[in-house]
Amino acid sequence: MTPITNFKSAAAEKRIHQSYFKIALSVDCVIFGYTEKELQVLVIKSDLKEFAGQWSLLGDLVRPEENIDEASYRVLEERTGLKNVYLEQVQAFGECKRHPSGRVVTIAYYSLIDISNHKLQLSDNDLCWRPVRSLRKMAFDHRQILDTCLQRLREQVFEKPLLFNLLPAKFALRNLQELYESVLGESLDRRNFRKKIAVKEWLRETGELERSVLHRPGRLYTRQAGSKR
Amino acid sequence: MTPITNFKSAAAEKRIHQSYFKIALSVDCVIFGYTEKELQVLVIKSDLKEFAGQWSLLGDLVRPEENIDEASYRVLEERTGLKNVYLEQVQAFGECKRHPSGRVVTIAYYSLIDISNHKLQLSDNDLCWRPVRSLRKMAFDHRQILDTCLQRLREQVFEKPLLFNLLPAKFALRNLQELYESVLGESLDRRNFRKKIAVKEWLRETGELERSVLHRPGRLYTRQAGSKR
DNA sequence: GGTCTAATGTGTATTAAGTACATATTTTCA
DNA sequence: TGAAAATATGTACTTAATACACATTAGACC
Numbered sequence: 001m002t003p004i005t006n007f008k009s010a011a012a013e014k015r016i017h018q019s020y021f022k023i024a025l026s027v028d029c030v031i032f033g034y035t036e037k038e039l040q041v042l043v044i045k046s047d048l049k050e051f052a053g054q055w056s057l058l059g060d061l062v063r064p065e066e067n068i069d070e071a072s073y074r075v076l077e078e079r080t081g082l083k084n085v086y087l088e089q090v091q092a093f094g095e096c097k098r099h100p101s102g103r104v105v106t107i108a109y110y111s112l113i114d115i116s117n118h119k120l121q122l123s124d125n126d127l128c129w130r131p132v133r134s135l136r137k138m139a140f141d142h143r144q145i146l147d148t149c150l151q152r153l154r155e156q157v158f159e160k161p162l163l164f165n166l167l168p169a170k171f172a173l174r175n176l177q178e179l180y181e182s183v184l185g186e187s188l189d190r191r192n193f194r195k196k197i198a199v200k201e202w203l204r205e206t207g208e209l210e211r212s213v214l215h216r217p218g219r220l221y222t223r224q225a226g227s228k229r
Numbered sequence: 230m231t232p233i234t235n236f237k238s239a240a241a242e243k244r245i246h247q248s249y250f251k252i253a254l255s256v257d258c259v260i261f262g263y264t265e266k267e268l269q270v271l272v273i274k275s276d277l278k279e280f281a282g283q284w285s286l287l288g289d290l291v292r293p294e295e296n297i298d299e300a301s302y303r304v305l306e307e308r309t310g311l312k313n314v315y316l317e318q319v320q321a322f323g324e325c326k327r328h329p330s331g332r333v334v335t336i337a338y339y340s341l342i343d344i345s346n347h348k349l350q351l352s353d354n355d356l357c358w359r360p361v362r363s364l365r366k367m368a369f370d371h372r373q374i375l376d377t378c379l380q381r382l383r384e385q386v387f388e389k390p391l392l393f394n395l396l397p398a399k400f401a402l403r404n405l406q407e408l409y410e411s412v413l414g415e416s417l418d419r420r421n422f423r424k425k426i427a428v429k430e431w432l433r434e435t436g437e438l439e440r441s442v443l444h445r446p447g448r449l450y451t452r453q454a455g456s457k458r
Numbered sequence: 459g460g461t462c463t464a465a466t467g468t469g470t471a472t473t474a475a476g477t478a479c480a481t482a483t484t485t486t487c488a
Numbered sequence: 489t490g491a492a493a494a495t496a497t498g499t500a501c502t503t504a505a506t507a508c509a510c511a512t513t514a515g516a517c518c
Contacts, residue, residue, distance in 0.1 A: 022293040023254050025323075025334055064251040064332055068323030092321045092336045094254075094297030103293055105254055105336075107321045174465080191468070192506065199504095209514090215465040216513040403494080420497070421477065428475095438485095444494040445484040 026106040027072040028059035028142065029087070030149040031080070033115040033129055034166040039182045040115070040129040041146060042079070042122075043138075050100045051139035055130060057146070059106060072109040080113060081121045086165045087111045090149050098141045110149040112165035154184055161202040164223045172210050172218035173197070255335040256301040257288035257371065258316075259378040260309070262344040262358055263395040268411045269344070269358040270375060271308070271351075272367075279329045280368035284359060286375070288335060301338040310350045315341045315394045319378050327370045339378040341394035383413055390431040393452045401439050401447035402426075431456045 031042035043055040058079050062071040069089070077083055087109055094105040113120065115129065122128075132150065137143060157163055163179050177193050197203065203221045210217035260271035272284040287308050291300040298318070306312055316338055323334040342349065344358065351357075361379065366372060386392055392408050406422050426432065432450040439446035 023252075023291060025252050025254060062252060062323070062334070065325060067325055068321060068334060089320055091318055092297060094291070094336070096294060096296055105291070105297060107323070107334075172466090189507075190466090191508085194467085196505085213465080214515065215463070216467090216515080218466055401495090418478070419495090420479085423496090425476085442494080443486060444492075445486080445496090447495055 022103060024102065024104045025062045025068075026059050026104050027062060027068060027075060028057045028093075028106045028108050028145055029072050029075050030057060030090075030108065030110040030146050031076065032110060032112050032132075032153070032166060034179055034182065035115045035129065036131075037178050037182060038131040038133065039166075039179075041132050041135065042127060043130050043135070044124065044126050044128075046139035048100065048139065054137060054139040055135055055142070056139040057142045058127075061104075062107075068107050072107075072111075076111055079123055079127060081119060081123065082113055082117065085111055085113050086162065088152075090145075090152050093141055093145060095141065106145075108145045108149060110153060112162060114166060114168060116168050150183075157183060158196070161200070161223065164202070170206055170208065170220040170222050172220060174218055176221075251332060253331065253333045254291045254297075255288050255333050256291060256297060256304060257286045257322075257335045257337050257374055258301055258304050259286060259319075259337065259339040259375050260305065261339060261341050261361075261382070261395060263408055263411065264344045264358065265360075266407050266411060267360040267362065268408075270361050270364065271356060272359050272364070273353065273355050273357075275368035277329065277368065283366060283368040284364055284371070285368040286371045287356075290333075291336075297336055301336075301340075305340055308352055308356060309342060310348055310352065311342055311346065315391065317381075319374075319381050322370055322374060324370065335374075337374045337378060339382060341391060343395060343397060345397050379412075386412060387425070390429070390452065390456045393431070399435055399437065399449040399451050401449055403447055405450075429456075 033040040033042065042058060044058060046052070046054050046056040058075055060071065060075050060078075062068055066074065069087070072087055072089075073083075076085060076087065088111075090108045090110060092105060092107045096103060098104070098106075132146065135143065135146065138146065153162070157180060163176070163183065166179060167175060173194060176197070177188060177190065180193065181187050202224050204224045206220045206222050208220040210220060258271075262269040262271065271287060273287060275281070275283050275285040287304055289300065289304050289307075291297055295303065298316070301316055301318075302312075305314060305316065317340075319337045319339055321334060321336045325332060327333070327335075361375065364372065364375065367375065382391070386409060392405070392412065395408060396404060402423060405426070406417060406419060409422065410416050431453050433453045435449045435451050437449040439449060
């Protein structure tokens with residue numbers, strides 16, 4: 001039970017508001033993409049003098065009348081133009097001093113989107129994709145948030161068919177394996193990888209072959225319709 | 230980036246405050262205990278008329294000057310008198326309508342404590358332990374929070390030496406197995422269970438035997454000092 | 459069209475982990 | 489002293505994970 005629950009009077013309510021409604025709530029989205037055989041994350045230059053020149057995740061304050069999940073979907077759509085993307089809450093970050101302008105508790109989400117999707121239009125020229133590996137220091141505690149989200153993603157990639165969200169509709173198994181390797185940060189045996197993926201029934205053959213590759217083309221697969229995210 | 234970061238003027242800051250600082254932030258603790266061969270959770274009767282007679286988790290609003298982790302430790306200590314207990318954040322719950330008195334986003338934690346610990350003094354007579362299985366409906370979205378925390382706990386019990394926190398310092402393997410069975414909701418084979426636990430090196434033999442049991446006493450074990458939570 | 463290149467596609471032996479299952483032993487109680 | 493109830497323990501079987509090699513194919517180039 002929280003003391004907010006029974007206001008004995010208007011004055012009591014005001015006191016409560018004065019003492020407690022001093023924390024702002026935000027969402028921050030770790031938006032993963034994949035290109036150049038590297039896992040990328042969508043970032044923006046921080047406009048705070050404290051973090052001049054540093055990269056920051058995409059986030060916004062949660063509005064009083066929207067659910068926190070809605071808030072993160074909103075951030076995502078405003079910034080990328082995409083709807084219906086994979087989005088998952090990871091956890092809250094609530095150190096008092098994490099935001100220099102005041103007390104802001106943030107709830108971290110990660111999202112997986114297909115960079116090559118033609119609908120993806122970055123609304124802001126300051127936005128850019130950066131390889132996860134290249135981001136050392138970030139604004140706020142955003143590097144910690146990114147690490148936490150990446151760790152969660154790694155734990156889930158063989159449990160749920162998540163990484164397909166980062167690829168175009170049709171892809172060769174080599175592409176998928178390189179993506180797994182990029183996410184996990186380790187190289188995988190091709191035969192064992194194919195076996196491991198095969199038993200999960202996440203994929204469907206399209207009957208098509210790769211084009212414009214300088215070697216024997218691989219079969220193209222697509223995500224199995226029934227495979228749950 | 231959040232729009233809060235650069236206040237162009239005092240007026241702008243006031244507007245921001247009026248529109249955004251309307252969300253209260255709370256923590257709710259799923260405090261697990263174990264007794265009577267049943268996983269228990271510490272609950273209190275809701276004092277809201279909307280939830281009359283229903284059980285509620287222990288929580289409180291986060292104070293402006295405390296970290297969210299500190300807030301949950303505070304709730305735990307205020308209610309149980311215990312410090313240095315295992316506590317882990319699970320996730321935030323932020324549906325707009327989850328709290329009838331206003332917009333309250335809560336961050337859920339779970340905690341594992343040893344009920345038989347003599348330092349445990351419930352500060353409030355309305356507090357009580359209830360078997361997790363017996364709690365059908367709860368106040369707010371607390372049953373959902375409990376389910377989410379229980380699921381997280383289940384995922385971790387063979388990864389980290391968590392469940393020892395629910396037992397007295399010395400215990401027989403049977404006690405441990407019954408605890409695992411209670412948490413997982415399924416029965417386990419004794420020999421396989423012992424093997425699985427043995428390889429983890431979480432336990433140390435005390436050299437003592439059970440007392441006052443109506444059968445051959447089992448060896449008493451204690452948690453291995455170096456085993457990380 | 460022949461050859462080179464670079465990647466695809468496939469199977470098996472080995473090891474590790476998980477599961478199923480039965481008997482002798484020890485203590486208390488009557 | 490015997491019955492009851494639980495402890496302690498090992499092995500065969502199945503499943504999952506790992507390590508590893510060779511024939512095949514399409515494109516590029518001559």
